[in-house]
Amino acid sequence: MRFDLSPLTSKEVILASASPRRTELLKQAGIEHVIMPSECEEIIKSNIPQDVVQELAGQKAWEVYQRYLREHRTEDFLVIGADTVVALDGKILGKPKDETDAFGMLSLLQGREHQVYTGVSLIRYEDGAVLRKSFYECSNVQVYPVSEKEIYEYIASGEPLDKAGAYGIQGRFAVHIRGIEGDYNNIVGLPIARIYHEIKVW
């Protein structure tokens, strides 16, 4: 069944995320939404990046779906959950625990190519039924060599701590990015074009 895109404008869309980047990307696409950050405990059952991001996106979206249904139980709605990790040689780098951890991550990433995975989970409540869909996008990112001094300066900016891999391509770290392959918005945290097209054919 083709999913009418009208739910993106006339029905409630709930973003299960506290990430300011994700809400900005939905706004940029003209998708009105309410923000309901997930309160779930994130349980990781795999060390394969594409599995981890889809699993965590699903846990976030499901917790918000259940809470929203309990609290608002009226109209049809659509929940969007997402999770982003960086992978270097297949090994996952999440958000750094502290500045030392951020230094370690950025030292590993400089001068090399890595992957950024974002998993997305969509949960739709329609006519009393629940429908789920999940997918992921992977982007390659090449980083110029970055000196220790530059890494320290970047960490001092405060940008790394809430970001997977300890950097934000949309911030000061942009000066160290040699190139990317794939969706830029996927690196920022939400593959908005893929989401739009997945909803369109749902």
Ligand SMILES: Cc1cn([C@H]2C[C@H](O)[C@@H](COP(=O)(O)OP(=O)(O)OP(=O)(O)O)O2)c(=O)[nH]c1=O
């Ligand atoms: C690699 C990279 C990540 N990020 C961000 C996107 C995500 O917000 C964050 C990864 O953490 P996530 O756990 O995916 O998301 P979050 O904790 O920020 O928000 P929530 O769980 O409520 O949805 O890293 C950037 O902003 N820029 C980048 O270049």
